[in-house]
Amino acid sequence: MTERVGFGTDLHRLVPGDGIPLGGVLVPCPFAPVARSDGDVLLHAVVDALLGAMGRGDIGERYPESKVARGESSRRFVLEVMHLLRERGGAVVNLDCVVDLERPKLGPHKDAIRASVAALLGVSPERVNVKAKTAEGMGPVGEGKAVAAQAAVLVEFGESPNG
Ligand code: MG
Numbered sequence: 001m002t003e004r005v006g007f008g009t010d011l012h013r014l015v016p017g018d019g020i021p022l023g024g025v026l027v028p029c030p031f032a033p034v035a036r037s038d039g040d041v042l043l044h045a046v047v048d049a050l051l052g053a054m055g056r057g058d059i060g061e062r063y064p065e066s067k068v069a070r071g072e073s074s075r076r077f078v079l080e081v082m083h084l085l086r087e088r089g090g091a092v093v094n095l096d097c098v099v100d101l102e103r104p105k106l107g108p109h110k111d112a113i114r115a116s117v118a119a120l121l122g123v124s125p126e127r128v129n130v131k132a133k134t135a136e137g138m139g140p141v142g143e144g145k146a147v148a149a150q151a152a153v154l155v156e157f158g159e160s161p162n163g
Helices: 041-054 075-087 107-121
Strands: 002-016 020-022 025-027 031-033 090-100 128-133 146-157
Touching (some): 002 041, 020 031, 020 041, 020 146, 025 107, 041 075, 041 090, 041 146, 075 090, 075 107, 090 107, 107 128
Antiparallel strands (some): 002 031, 020 025, 090 146
């Protein structure tokens, strides 16, 4: 067995809208991310973490805007990268992540986000941890102009992912 760690981050600008998709869950609020896809920062960070654990570059290389339908769900990116991971004999051990958002408060949505991300990764919710932070009114996140996320994943391979 070989274990590999992966790390990913993302940030999207917020504008007036109908909600913020986070981990595949639409959090209702009067804001929405600016993005070619649905702008799910958490799933984008998760995809980058998975690619990182595989040593396979980043989400921008794999999914340039020309290959993304306008507003399409970011769940596809996670499912495709998970398929790649399984092809290489990998499985997720656990994922830890942080969402940086000033408002709305994510407490009421954390369990749903956790369950959604776990389902996409094919693991039980106990293997996924979701944290939420505000920026105390400072910077783009604190001023409500952006939402950001970070994710760290541990992946277990039956053999070395790079042959
Ligand atoms: Mg993104």
